[in-house]
Amino acid sequence: MSELRVEGVGRSFGALRALDDVSFSLHGGEVLGIVGENGAGKSTLLNLLSGTLPPDQGEIRLDGEQLTTRSYSEANLRGIWRIFQEPALIPGLAVYENLLLGHERQFTRAGVLDRKRMIREAQRLVAEMELDVDVREPLFHYDTATQQALEVARSSLLPEVLGLPSGFVLFDEPTTGLTRSEVDRLLARMGKLKRQGVGVAFISHRLEEIFEVCDRIVVLKDGKLVGEVKPAEVTEADLHRMMVGRETGEDYYVQQRAFDARTAAPTVLEVEKLTLEQPRDRNSHVRRFAFQDVDLAVRAGEVVGIAGVLGSGKAKLIRSVCGVLKPTAGEAHLHGSPLHGGVASRKRRGVAFVSGDRIGESLIGAFTVAGNISLASGEAGAGGFSNRLGIWRRRAERKEAREAIAAYKIKAEASSTTGSLSGGNQQKVAIARWVRRDPQLIVIENPTAGVDVGAKAEIYRLLRELTAKGAAVLYVSDDLPELIGFSDRVLVMRDGRITHEFDAAPGHKPSEHDLVAAMVATDRRIEDAVRNQEPALIGGVK
Amino acid sequence: MSATSTTPGRPGPDLDLGGSGGLRERLGSWQDALRSQSSGKRGVVLSVLALLVLIVYFWIKEPNFLGTQNLTVMMGQAGPLLIISLGATFVILMGSIDLSVGAVATLAGAVGALLITNDGWSTWPVIVACVAAGSAAGLMNAILSTWIKLPSFIVTLGTMSIFTGITLHLLGGKALLLTNIGFTELATKQTIKYVPNVMLVAFLLWLAFIFINQRTRFGRYITAIGAGEKVAELSGIRVTRFKTMAFVFSGATAALGGVFLLSRLGSATPDLASNYLLNVIAAIVVGGTALTGGVGGASRTLLGVALITVLSDGLNVTGVSPFTQEIVTGGVVILAILVTIDRKRMQGIVK
Numbered sequence: 001m002s003e004l005r006v007e008g009v010g011r012s013f014g015a016l017r018a019l020d021d022v023s024f025s026l027h028g029g030e031v032l033g034i035v036g037e038n039g040a041g042k043s044t045l046l047n048l049l050s051g052t053l054p055p056d057q058g059e060i061r062l063d064g065e066q067l068t069t070r071s072y073s074e075a076n077l078r079g080i081w082r083i084f085q086e087p088a089l090i091p092g093l094a095v096y097e098n099l100l101l102g103h104e105r106q107f108t109r110a111g112v113l114d115r116k117r118m119i120r121e122a123q124r125l126v127a128e129m130e131l132d133v134d135v136r137e138p139l140f141h142y143d144t145a146t147q148q149a150l151e152v153a154r155s156s157l158l159p160e161v162l163g164l165p166s167g168f169v170l171f172d173e174p175t176t177g178l179t180r181s182e183v184d185r186l187l188a189r190m191g192k193l194k195r196q197g198v199g200v201a202f203i204s205h206r207l208e209e210i211f212e213v214c215d216r217i218v219v220l221k222d223g224k225l226v227g228e229v230k231p232a233e234v235t236e237a238d239l240h241r242m243m244v245g246r247e248t249g250e251d252y253y254v255q256q257r258a259f260d261a262r263t264a265a266p267t268v269l270e271v272e273k274l275t276l277e278q279p280r281d282r283n284s285h286v287r288r289f290a291f292q293d294v295d296l297a298v299r300a301g302e303v304v305g306i307a308g309v310l311g312s313g314k315a316k317l318i319r320s321v322c323g324v325l326k327p328t329a330g331e332a333h334l335h336g337s338p339l340h341g342g343v344a345s346r347k348r349r350g351v352a353f354v355s356g357d358r359i360g361e362s363l364i365g366a367f368t369v370a371g372n373i374s375l376a377s378g379e380a381g382a383g384g385f386s387n388r389l390g391i392w393r394r395r396a397e398r399k400e401a402r403e404a405i406a407a408y409k410i411k412a413e414a415s416s417t418t419g420s421l422s423g424g425n426q427q428k429v430a431i432a433r434w435v436r437r438d439p440q441l442i443v444i445e446n447p448t449a450g451v452d453v454g455a456k457a458e459i460y461r462l463l464r465e466l467t468a469k470g471a472a473v474l475y476v477s478d479d480l481p482e483l484i485g486f487s488d489r490v491l492v493m494r495d496g497r498i499t500h501e502f503d504a505a506p507g508h509k510p511s512e513h514d515l516v517a518a519m520v521a522t523d524r525r526i527e528d529a530v531r532n533q534e535p536a537l538i539g540g541v542k
Numbered sequence: 543m544s545a546t547s548t549t550p551g552r553p554g555p556d557l558d559l560g561g562s563g564g565l566r567e568r569l570g571s572w573q574d575a576l577r578s579q580s581s582g583k584r585g586v587v588l589s590v591l592a593l594l595v596l597i598v599y600f601w602i603k604e605p606n607f608l609g610t611q612n613l614t615v616m617m618g619q620a621g622p623l624l625i626i627s628l629g630a631t632f633v634i635l636m637g638s639i640d641l642s643v644g645a646v647a648t649l650a651g652a653v654g655a656l657l658i659t660n661d662g663w664s665t666w667p668v669i670v671a672c673v674a675a676g677s678a679a680g681l682m683n684a685i686l687s688t689w690i691k692l693p694s695f696i697v698t699l700g701t702m703s704i705f706t707g708i709t710l711h712l713l714g715g716k717a718l719l720l721t722n723i724g725f726t727e728l729a730t731k732q733t734i735k736y737v738p739n740v741m742l743v744a745f746l747l748w749l750a751f752i753f754i755n756q757r758t759r760f761g762r763y764i765t766a767i768g769a770g771e772k773v774a775e776l777s778g779i780r781v782t783r784f785k786t787m788a789f790v791f792s793g794a795t796a797a798l799g800g801v802f803l804l805s806r807l808g809s810a811t812p813d814l815a816s817n818y819l820l821n822v823i824a825a826i827v828v829g830g831t832a833l834t835g836g837v838g839g840a841s842r843t844l845l846g847v848a849l850i851t852v853l854s855d856g857l858n859v860t861g862v863s864p865f866t867q868e869i870v871t872g873g874v875v876i877l878a879i880l881v882t883i884d885r886k887r888m889q890g891i892v893k
Contacts, residue, residue, distance in 0.1 A: 324776065347778030355776055364770040366836055375766060376777040378759045386759040394757070433777070 002028040002063050002167045004049065004080070004199060010057030010223075011044055018044040020223045021057065026168060031190055031200040033210040033231075036220035037243050037424075037452035042203050045220070046172050049201070050082040051075030062167075073102060079167030083155045083174045089147055091140035096122030098139050099154050106162055121161050129153045130185060146310065148174065149182055156189055168199040173450060175204055180480060180516055181309060187213045205452060206479070207236045219243060240453055253460050253485040266335070268472035269298040269321065269441050274330035276316055290316040291496040293330070298441070298472040303463070305487035305504075306476045307515050313496040314476045315356075315445060321474065322346055322353040322443045334440060347376065352434035356445030356476075358423070362430045365419025369410065370401035372418050373433050383437070404432045409458055424455025431462055442466060444475040448482060460486055480512045492518040589828070589845045592878055593852060600856035607859050610736050618730065618806055620851040621740030622647075622799040624844065626815070627822045628751045629680075629795030631843045632788040634826055635755075637768040637835025638687060638694035640792045643822055645705035646679045647800030647815035652709045654801050655718045655810030658725055665725050672801045673794050679705060680793020684786040702819070710812050717811040720804070729805035740802040747795070751840040761839075764788055768835025825850050828878045849878060 005025040011018050019041040026032050036042050047053035048060060051069030060067045062078060069075045072082065089098045099122045100107065107118045122135040131149055133142060142150070152174055159166030171190070175183045190200050190213050204210055210217060211231045219227040219242045227242045276290040291313035298304045308314040320327040323339070323346040332339045334349050343353060355361035363372050374385045374397045385393050401414035408428045412421050418429055427448065434442060442463065448456040463473055463486075477483050483490050484504060492500040492515060500518040502510040600607040626643050633640040650672040657663040657671060683701055687694040720726055729740040755761040763784045766774045775781050799818075804810055829846030831838025853874055857867045 343776055344778040344780050353776060360770075361772045361776050364766055364773050364836075366769050367766070371762075371766075375774070375779070378763060378779065390759045392757055392759055392762055 002079075002197075002199065003061075004067075004168050005061040005064075006045075006049070006058070007061065008058035009045075009048060009055045009060060011048060011053065011055050018223050019048070019055075022220070022223075022225045023058070024218050024225065024228060026199045026201055028167060028197045028199045029194055030215045031194050031202055031213050033214035033217040034201055034203045034220065035205075035207065035210060035217060035239060035243060037454060040220040040243070041223040042220055043172060044223075046082060046170050046201070046203065049168075049170055050080055051078075076164060079159070079165035080170070081155045081159060081166060081168065082170040082172065083152050084172055089139055089151060089154075091138070093139060094136050095126070095133055095139055095142070095150060096135040099125055099135070099150060099158070101154075103158070103162055125153045125157045125161065126150075128157060129189075143310065143315070149186075152186055152189070156193060166193075166196075166198055168201070169193055170201045170203075172203050173205065174202075175206060175209060180478070180512075180519070183209065205450065207239055208481070210239075211236070243453065253482075265299040265301050265470075267297050268300050268302075268335060268470075269296075269474065270333040270336075271296045271321060272331050272333070274317070274320060274327050274332060276313075276320055276325060277328040289313075289496045291320075291493070294496075294498055296491060296498060298474050300470040300472060301467045302488045303467060303473040303475070303486060304489045304491060305483040306474070306491045306493055306498075307480070307483050307519055308476070308493035309519050312493040312519070314493045317493065318443050318445070318474055318476055319353075322351050322441075324353060347437075350437075350440035352376075352437065352439035352442040354430050354434060354442070354444040354447070356449060358426050358430060358450075363418045363426055366417060368401075368415050369405065369412050369418055369421075369429055370397050370414040372429050373397075373401050373404055373436065376433050377437060400436065404429075404436070408432055408462060422452070422455075423450040424452050424458075427451050427459060428455060428462070431459060435462060435466060438469065439466070439471055441472050441474065444473070446477050446479070447475055447486075448479065449477075480515055483515065484509050484512065490515065494519065586830075586842065586845070589830070589842070589849065589878070593845065593849050596849070596852050596856060596874075600852070600860055603860045604856075607856060612855070612859060614732075614736050614738060616851050616855045617736075617741035618738045619855060620847050621729070621738065621742075621744040622803045622806070622815075623818065623821055623825060623851065624744040624847045625740075625747055625802065626796050626799035626818055627825045627843050627847055628747060628840055629788075629792035630822050631751070631826050631829075631831055631838075631840050632755070632764055633694070633792045634823075634831050634833060635768050635835060635837075635839060636764045636785060636788050637771065638785065638788075639698065639823075639833070640680075640683060640789065640796075641695065641698040641819060642679065642683060642702040642705055643792060643796040643799075644815045644817070644819035645702040645709070646676050646793050646796040647803060647818060648812065649679065649705045649709045649712075650676050650797035650800035651804035651810045651814040652712045652718070652812075654804050655720060656712060658720060658722050659718060665728055668725070669798070669801055672797045676793040676795075676797020676800070677790050678793070679797070680790040681786070683793065684789035687789070688782050688785040706812070706816075713810060713812055715812060717809050719809045726805055726808045729802045738806075740806060743802070747798075748840065748844055755840040760784060760787060765836060765839070768837075770836070821850050824875045828875060850875075 003025055004027075007023050009022050010020045022041075022045065024032075034042055034045065044053070048055050050072055051067070051074055052072050054070070062080075067078065069078060069080075075082075090101070093101070096119050100118050104113060104118075107114045107121075119135055126133050126135055129149055129152065131146065131153070133146060133150070139147060139150070152171075156169050158164075174186060187209060190202065193200050202210065202214060214231055217227075217229050217231060217234075217239070218225060219229070219239065221243060229238075272295055274294045275292045277292075278288045278290055280287065294317055296304070306314045306318065316325055319325045321332050321339075323342040323344075334346075334351065339346055339349060339351065359365065364375070367375070377383060377385050378392075380386050380388045380390070385397050387393060398414050404410065405412060405414060410421075410425050410428045410432070412418075412425055412429075418426055421429070427450075431444075431447075444463075447463070448459055451459065467473055487504045490502040490504050490510060491498050492502070502514065502518075504510060597608070606612055626647055630640050630643050653675050654668050654672045657668050663671070679701070683694070683698055686692050686697040686701070729738060731739050733739055733742055755764075763774065763779050766777075766779065767781055767784060771781060800815055803814055807814070825846035826838075826843055827833060827846070828849055829838065829842035829844070831843065850871075853871055854867070857870060862870065
């Protein structure tokens with residue numbers, strides 16, 4: 001059985017010791033969980049294992065022989081594969097070109113690519129992942145979660161297709177942004193690899209996933225290995241304690257219900273018959289809707305979460321509420337008067353939007369923490385960062401950034417560039433940008449995806465402080481415990497409609513099973529109606 | 543495509559500087575501050591060094607290179623180039639490009655020459671009219687690229703040709719000689735001894751643009767749009783409005799540069815500023831503003847302009863053949879970018 005052995009490995013970046021004297025081994029036929037807060041050194045460790053970064057202390061041995069690969073593709077040839085946290089794919093290329101990227105040589109005959117064979121192999125990969133994807137379409141036609149799944153397909157299935165060795169597959173937070181059923185499929189995939197004798201390393205922030213599939217767990221903290229345990233011997237709370245040196249208490253989700261839904265706090269957001277029809281395909285008369293006739297209301301002080309599988313329309317719905325997308329019918333009202341225009345106009349009305357795509361849509365990595373916090377508040381006048389002549393108030397900007405850093409425990413300086421921060425600290429900066437504007441309604445996508453336990457609690461507290469002041473929170477999430485724990489109410493979307501509503505007040509929370517059952521098809525009539533485009537019936541069975 | 547491309551665009555090692563240790567956190571951000579500062583300084587130091595090397599070289603070859611007469615000539619050349627480059631710097635900073643600046647400057651020169659010779663306009667109204675014409679040209683670029691959402695490269699490539707055609711019509715394809723002595727003195731008169739007014743105006747404008755770039759909302763938003771347009775849009779910044787302003791700025795400074803060029807040369811020709819486009823882009827990029835946007839700014843464009851001017855004038859003064867001049871200029875521009883841009887920070891990705 002093959003063995004990947006890490007012996008006293010360390011790595012510094014300048015004065016920062018990212019990884020220090022770490023030793024463990026990964027055997028073929030097992031799943032090893034690697035856990036730790038953001039900044040604990042997990043990604044550095046994977047960079048060392050996958051050949052993209054050399055250690056400056058210790059060594060890595062593959063079956064007793066020192067591993068000296070200098071690039072990821074060299075590591076591939078030695079049988080080491082990795083699934084990256086953010087898909088390393090190229091949007092403009094077709095799905096099949098992406099899946100086989102870097103391995104075109106295997107499909108070349110006399111210098112010409114055999115595209116038919118590439119497409120066939122890609123279709124096989126996609127089918128095995130049970131993805132509904134046309135491999136000839138360009139990648140950007142599919143959303144982040146699908147792209148993530150394709151990345152998984154590429155790294156975990158490709159060795160088989162290409163006939164390359166697949167000794168070890170390293171999963172770097174692959175489940176971020178995936179829905180529960182996709183996660184299940186991914187975990188099953190890991191189990192299958194393991195049975196084939198492959199050694200699997202699995203990094204995840206979701207400890208329940210770690211417990212579900214791992215045979216062993218190593219815990220990193222501040223670049224050091226602080227524990228190696230068997231899942232049966234510990235609880236989640238034990239792991240939390242090892243990772244952060246503290247336990248997540250009862251009030252983790254900070255749900256002190258400052259209001260009672262039944263006492264009719266004023267309605268902040270009211271959405272009526274909101275509909276987004278998607279552009280029709282060429283030569284097709286079928287009308288397709290991202291979501292259709294959605295009604296919902298969020299009261300002051302209330303946190304409403306929306307659950308739904310990929311493609312349920314939940315992301316497009318909340319993006320339409322805050323002006324990123326333009327709905328084709330229906331209206332949204334804030335405090336009784338209709339919302340118009342794009343993000344800029346709705347921002348003035350007190351609507352805030354925090355995108356789930358931190359790198360592409362939420363933060364400017366090259367800007368400082370101060371520059372990112374001030375970004376949405378450049379207006380002149382009270383609270384804005386420019387004066388009437390349009391001159392930027394730099395001193396006020398720095399001062400406020402320092403206050404936010406202290407108040408929200410952001411581990412950075414006002415002058416640090418946000419690109420260098422960990423996920424949790426980045427997300428705090430992204431939310432701080434809007435919190436300072438005292439929004440009436442804050443709309444968030446996956447508020448704590450890729451965020452460590454400590455920062456999660458801080459983000460929940462930050463949002464709860466807003467609701468305490470009468471704001472409303474509307475968010476979508478793929479994290480079921482979060483939806484259940486943090487929301488006051490959970491809505492479930494399926495095929496563009498809100499099909500279920502759960503009261504999630506402390507004491508009578510829905511179970512994960514309740515939500516999953518509502519999210520996936522359980523009612524044949526709904527399935528058939530959707531397939532046959534019978535809107536009347538879909539509404540009827542609701 | 544090579545096999546190594548399996549990891550395209552992968553950010554470097556995950557530093558996670560916001561780790562949980564207090565010391566680590568302080569070291570991390572200290573390092574960061576140092577790194578960003580030193581890279582900015584490094585670019586400036588190397589640019590200045592390259593400039594000094596060139597100056598010393600030309601001075602040794604031809605001592606008159608640093609004579610007051612030649613210095614005045616060089617400033618007369620650098621002035622219009624700097625003026626035209628300033629507005630274009632903003633457009634490049636926000637991640638777009640304006641290829642029409644040379645054509646706009648030429649057009650403004652033609653408009654100015656016609657107003658002076660045919661209609662007898664005096665200096666100030668001519669300047670205002672030309673800058674207005676240039677702003678209108680910039681607005682046309684803005685409407686096509688930011689409102690109708692066409693790529694600015696293609697739009698300005700097209701308008702460059704359109705503006706050139708309009709100029710040819712206006713001038714009937716011929717040069718138009720100015721007879722108004724007052725106007726020709728506009729650029730060459732020396733308020734400060736040895737410094738032609740065009741350089742003085744360019745310098746003051748440079749200071750103003752640095753201020754706009756670094757201290758105003760417009761400057762901040764332009765940089766934000768260049769560094770992350772989607773982020774800016776989702777932060778509720780009216781991206782279209784600020785992009786429009788930048789294109790109008792670019793048209794206005796190009797026209798102002800054209801007016802000074804007309805004054806300096808004393809005649810409007812259909813190729814008044816035709817070779818300015820490449821010099822403008824070279825000056826901006828050598829100055830350290832990335833063509834991808836979001837990095838750099840107006841302050842360092844001065845260095846790029848100085849380098850280009852010293853080079854072209856120096857080669858002339860030292861008697862290098864015009865054929866060889868072209869080759870050397872190209873080589874030095876590439877070399878200058880090679881030493882000034884910190885390629886390590888670009889993580890191997892060059893566009």
